[in-house]
Structures are given as C-alpha cells and as structure tokens.
Amino acid sequence: xxxxxxxxxxxxxxxxxxxxxxxxxxxxxxxxxxxxxxxxxxxxxxxxxxxxxxxxxxxxxxxxxxxxxxxxxxxxxxxxxxxxxxxxxxxxxxxxxxxxxxxxxxxxxxxxxxxxxxxxxxxxxxxxxxxxxxxxxxxxxxxxxxxxxxxxxxxxxxxxxxxxxxxxxxxxxxxxxxxxxxxxxxxxxxxxxxxxxxxxxxxxxxxxxxxxxxxxxxxxxxxxxxxxxxxxxxxxxxxxxxxxxxxxxxxxxxxxxxxxxxxxxxxxxxxxxxxxxxxxxxxxxxxxxxxxxxxxxxxxxxxxxxxxxxxxxxxxxxxxxxxxxxxxxxxxxxxxxxxxxxxxxxxxxxxxxxxxxxxxxxxxxxxxxxxxxxxxxxxxxxxxxxxxxxxxxxxxxxxxxxxxxxxxxxxxxxxxxxxxxxxxxxxxxxxxxxxxxxxxxxxxxxxxxxxxxxxxxxxxxxxxxxxxxxxxxxxxxxxxxxxxxxxxxxxxxxxxxxxxxxxxxxxxxxxxxxxxxxxxxxxxxxxxxxxxxxxxxxxxxxxxxxxxxxxxxxxxxxxxxxxxxxxxxxxxxxxxxxxxxxxxxxxxxxxxx
Numbered sequence: 001x002x003x004x005x006x007x008x009x010x011x012x013x014x015x016x017x018x019x020x021x022x023x024x025x026x027x028x029x030x031x032x033x034x035x036x037x038x039x040x041x042x043x044x045x046x047x048x049x050x051x052x053x054x055x056x057x058x059x060x061x062x063x064x065x066x067x068x069x070x071x072x073x074x075x076x077x078x079x080x081x082x083x084x085x086x087x088x089x090x091x092x093x094x095x096x097x098x099x100x101x102x103x104x105x106x107x108x109x110x111x112x113x114x115x116x117x118x119x120x121x122x123x124x125x126x127x128x129x130x131x132x133x134x135x136x137x138x139x140x141x142x143x144x145x146x147x148x149x150x151x152x153x154x155x156x157x158x159x160x161x162x163x164x165x166x167x168x169x170x171x172x173x174x175x176x177x178x179x180x181x182x183x184x185x186x187x188x189x190x191x192x193x194x195x196x197x198x199x200x201x202x203x204x205x206x207x208x209x210x211x212x213x214x215x216x217x218x219x220x221x222x223x224x225x226x227x228x229x230x231x232x233x234x235x236x237x238x239x240x241x242x243x244x245x246x247x248x249x250x251x252x253x254x255x256x257x258x259x260x261x262x263x264x265x266x267x268x269x270x271x272x273x274x275x276x277x278x279x280x281x282x283x284x285x286x287x288x289x290x291x292x293x294x295x296x297x298x299x300x301x302x303x304x305x306x307x308x309x310x311x312x313x314x315x316x317x318x319x320x321x322x323x324x325x326x327x328x329x330x331x332x333x334x335x336x337x338x339x340x341x342x343x344x345x346x347x348x349x350x351x352x353x354x355x356x357x358x359x360x361x362x363x364x365x366x367x368x369x370x371x372x373x374x375x376x377x378x379x380x381x382x383x384x385x386x387x388x389x390x391x392x393x394x395x396x397x398x399x400x401x402x403x404x405x406x407x408x409x410x411x412x413x414x415x416x417x418x419x420x421x422x423x424x425x426x427x428x429x430x431x432x433x434x435x436x437x438x439x440x441x442x443x444x445x446x447x448x449x450x451x452x453x454x455x456x457x458x459x460x461x462x463x464x465x466x467x468x469x470x471x472x473x474x475x476x477x478x479x480x481x482x483x484x485x486x487x488x489x490x491x492x493x494x495x496x497x498x499x500x501x502x503x504x505x506x507x508x509x510x511x512x513x514x515x516x517x518x519x520x521x522x523x524x525x526x527x528x529x530x531x532x533x534x535x536x537x538x539x540x541x542x543x544x545x546x547x548x549x550x551x552x553x554x555x556x557x558x559x560x561x562x563x564x565x566x567x568x569x570x571x572x573x574x575x576x577x578x579x580x581x582x583x584x585x586x587x588x589x590x591x592x593x
Contacts, residue, residue: 007088008065008090012087014065015049017056017065017068019047020249021072023216023295032050033047035056040060044056044058046526048522048525049520051521055522057523063515065084066084073126073204074518083204103234105168109163109177110178110207112166116162117150117199118148122152122364129145129215137264148199150196156190157188159192161186166522170188175233176232177229177230179191184262194214198211200228200281201245202240204245208232209228209229210575213253237283238288240281241259241289243270243278244282246275247278251296251297253276256276257300258276258303259299259300259301260279260304261278261304261338265338284314290326294324299326300321300326301329301331303331321390329358361391364386374411380426388407388422391422459550464516466546466547467496484550486554487547559582565578
C-alpha cells in the first residue's frame with residue numbers, strides 16, 4: 001500500500017489537487033488563496049509545489065494531498081486514497097472485503113446501483129419509454145451518458161436482490177438509502193420503483209445518492225413527483241449541489257455560478273454550454289453549500305422561485321449568502337417557465353436572461369412594490385419590512401445611502417424616517433458573535449476566548465512562529481526562559497532544549513519531524529521576507545507576544561482542569577485549597593488579558 005501511496009503522490013501535483021478546490025495566486029515560489037477551512041478576508045492559505053504541501057497560517061490546517069482531501073471532503077484516509085487514486089489513474093490492489101470501511105462499501109453500492117439503473121434505461125419497453133420522455137425534454141444521448149441517467153423498474157426488490165447477489169447485505173442497501181426497512185420481519189423493499197433516476201454526485205464525481213422522478217402514473221395512484229435518497233453516511237442534501245462535479249472548473253473560469261432548481265434545469269444548461277450551473281435540488285442555500293461555492297467564486301446568479309415576502313428558507317439562504325460576502329444577481333422569470341423549458345425553446349433567450357440578471361437589491365425593490373400598495377400606510381410599512389433588512393446588511397455606507405434615498409423617494413417619505421426605522425432593526429442574525437459565555441467562566445469576557453480545539457490549533461501556530469524565529473536567528477533563544485518550556489508541546493520543547501544544550505548528542509534537526517520542518521520553512525518564505533530587518537526589533541517583540549499568548553492558553557487549560565477537579569473532589573479541605581489556587585490563577589489570567 002505504501003508503494004501505491006508514493007505512486008499517487010508522484011503522479012499528482014499538490015497545486016493541481018488543491019487548485020481544484022481553491023482559487024490560488026502565485027506569490028514568489030508559492031501560491032496563496034483564501035482558506036477553505038475557516039472564514040477569513042485576508043488570504044493566509046499557502047501551497048508549496050516544492051514541498052508538495054499546503055498550510056494555512058490562520059487556522060493551522062496543513063499537510064499533503066491526502067490530508068487536504070480528507071479535510072475538504074470530510075472523509076477517512078481510505079476514501080481519500082480512493083479519490084486520489086482515480087484521479088491519478090492508479091489501480092489500487094484488491095483489498096480484503098472485511099477491511100473495507102463502511103463508507104467504501106456504501107460508495108460501491110451506490111455506483112453499482114447507478115450502473116443497474118443505467119442498464120434498465122437501455123433495456124425493456126418501459127425503460128425505453130423513460131428514455132423517450134427524457135429526449136422529449138430535450139436531453140441528448142450524450143447528456144444521458146454524461147449524467148448517468150437511468151430507470152428503476154417497477155418491482156419491489158429488483159435492485160435489492162441484484163445488490164445482494166453481488167455480495168452486499170440488505171442492511172447495507174438500506175444504509176445507502178436504496179431500500180426501505182419493512183415491518184413484521186419481511187425483507188426490505190426498493191425505495192425507487194418505476195421512476196427515472198438522476199444520480200447525485202459529490203465534487204469528485206462519486207455517486208452518493210439519487211433523485212427519482214415519475215414520468216407516468218404508477219398503478220393509477222397519486223404519487224410524489226420526486227423522491228430522493230434520505231440522509232445517509234454519504235448523502236446530505238445540505239452539503240451537496242447537483243452538478244458541482246462538472247461545474248466547479250467552469251465556475252472558477254467564469255468567476256460566476258448559476259443556481260437553478262431542478263436536475264433537468266442543470267442538465268439542459270450544461271448541454272447548452274452554460275456549464276457553470278448547479279442545482280439546489282429543492283433545498284435552500286445552506287452554510288455548507290456556500291462554503292463549497294466560495295471555493296470557486298463569490299458571484300452567484302439565482303434562477304429559481306423566491307418568495308421574499310415571508311420568512312422563507314430561500315430568503316434566509318439569500319441573507320446568509322449576503323452576510324458571507326457573495327455578490328448576488330437574480331434572473332427574470334419568463335411566464336413561469338423553468339430554465340430547462342426556456343433552453344429547449346431557444347438557448348439564446350436563456351443567454352440573454354443571464355446577461356440581464358438584476359442585482360438582488362433591485363429584485364427586493366421590484367418584489368416588494370409589486371406585492372403591496374405604496375399609497376397606503378400599511379403598504380409602506382410592509383414594503384419597508386422586506387427591503388430595510390437587506391439595506392442594513394450592505395457594508396458600504398455609500399451604497400447603503402443610495403438605496404435608502406431610493407426607498408424614501410419611491411415611498412414618498414423622508415430619508416430620516418427610513419434611517420430611524422432601519423436603526424431599530426435587530427442586527428443580522430446570520431452574523432457571528434451571538435454566542436455568549438456563562439458569567440464567571442474563565443473564558444468569558446476575553447476577546448481571545450476560544451474552544452479547546454481552536455486552542456490547540458492556535459497553540460501550534462504560536463509554537464511554529466517562535467521556532468521559526470529561533471531558527472532564523474539563534475540569539476532569539478535567549479528570550480525563552482526555562483520556566484517557559486512547559487508551554488510547548490514535547491516536540492517543540494525537545495528542540496529548544498537540545499538547541500540550548502549543544503553538548504547533547506541528539507541531533508537538533510532530528511527532534512523535529514519532516515512535516516514540521518517543512519511548515520517552518522514555508523512560514524519563513526511567506527512571512528519573514530516581508531518583515532523588518534533584525535535591527536528593527538520586531539523579532540523580540542514577536543516572540544514576547546507569542547509567549548504571552550502561549551501562557552494565556554496554558555492558564556486557561558489549567559483552569560479548565562481545576563474546574564473538573566473541584567467538581568469531583570470530595571474532601572472539603574482539599575476543595576477549598578483548589579478554589580483558592582483557582583482564584584490565584586484566574587486573577588493572573590485576568591491581568592494578562
């Protein structure tokens with residue numbers, strides 16, 4: 001397996017792998033971009049082709065291509081290995097089925113089911129009818145193959161029996177969302193029956209779920225037009241955008257992504273050449289959707305029904321996107337026609353609609369004034385309820401002033417009244433910082449209050465900064481006193497102690513792992529070249545600042561431990577001693593912050 005890992009690393013460049021998710025800009029010998037793992041405005045995420053690694057100096061994430069795929073896709077190493085092996089064209093050796101992870105087996109089941117559905121579309125009379133329906137909707141043979149469209153036969157256990165025959169358990173078929181558990185001990189039955197199948201892919205084109213559409217009545221009963229795979233280990237609709245696997249490169253190239261509502265809309269858009277299109281698949285934009293989109297562009301064009309009058313999920317999704325800095329435009333509706341129907345009629349009409357897309361603020365104005373009578377006091381009030389929250393979210397004061405003036409003119413009221421009403425609105429609920437801390441908690445009231453997991457990442461960054469400065473100028477080691485060593489992790493502490501005691505036979509260099517040394521070298525390349533020279537005194541100030549922050553993290557950790565000890569201590573005298581010690585350290589922490 002190690003040889004296959006090396007083969008994959010040799011065939012794939014970290015720049016290409018990371019560049020598939022993050023927009024990168026060359027800076028010196030490295031590349032820089034906005035970190036996909038935490039929210040930031042100033043890019044602190046770097047990729048080093050020379051060292052074949054990535055590193056974010058904001059959140060601490062870093063590693064090789066396998067670590068990147070694990071983190072960005074939220075998968076285990078085995079899944080990252082398989083994803084990168086496919087990309088590198090490396091055929092992995094046969095594994096013992098018992099050693100496969102649950103996720104791997106579910107991926108295999110979904111892919112095998114997809115092949116089953118594809119075959120059913122090509123064979124049998126009903127499958128051919130389904131294919132004819134797709135062609136009448138304008139979907140070409142090439143698109144049917146590209147999107148792996150299929151048909152599920154109208155049988156209760158056809159797919160389940162097929163998958164069981166290939167060595168999978170019925171319980172696994174249920175976990176993949178392809179079968180439904182039956183009552184009274186009967187075998188599970190297939191979820192999708194007598195429907196056209198739309199496979200749903202993740203960003204690496206792996207099948208993770210399915211959408212299924214009826215194209216004629218089944219047994220003359222009323223049925224849902226669409227049904228979808230439920231939440232599974234692989235499929236989460238709030239984390240999947242249909243067509244993103246095909247749209248990610250065009251979206252980055254065009255610096256724009258078009259969001260439509262349905263599977264057919266996305267397929268027809270791609271077929272007509274508008275390949276920067278994805279479908280929300282019947283759900284509103286979520287924070288995770290936006291995180292995915294932000295890897296490729298911050299410009300969104302919305303092409304689905306939006307009721308902005310009430311507190312709808314769509315409206316909340318738009319508000320969330322605006323709060324995250326997305327530029328949003330809206331496409332005019334054409335007599336209630338879907339994008340797929342417009343494109344089938346004339347792709348140029350759709351092209352024109354994209355070019356004429358309006359800003360989200362224009363859309364808010366048009367919608368609000370079409371819903372209510374501006375001549376009536378109640379109408380003015382309702383119009384303000386729709387528009388003012390959107391105006392308040394605008395960060396640029398000049399732009400905000402423009403829309404305030406426009407609203408005042410259209411409503412026939414004074415601008416002062418608009419400003420006063422807007423000031424009374426509560427702060428945007430989507431902005432961070434609403435989460436408080438219990439009174440008296442050691443982390444409350446401090447600007448740097450952080451969670452334990454964040455503290456670990458922050459501690460690592462501070463250690464790296466100090467060691468980098470020591471490696472750059474060994475004299476800086478004199479700034480670190482013996483008691484300070486308890487603040488560092490074992491690896492960093494051993495390095496500093498060995499450096500301070502040259503007689504130690506252990507190689508100073510070998511006390512740091514290769515990965516750690518690479519991160520330090522990358523930090524030196526991207527940071528120190530921009531800093532002042534040794535005479536400016538910035539190194540000493542930086543080390544002292546980092547040590548102060550390490551002490552703060554150390555003290556917070558000590559207080560957390562002591563809190564647990566106080567809770568569990570049964571001896572009253574020892575408990576009182578612990579409380580006194582806690583108070584001393586709490587005061588010391590307060591003095592430092």
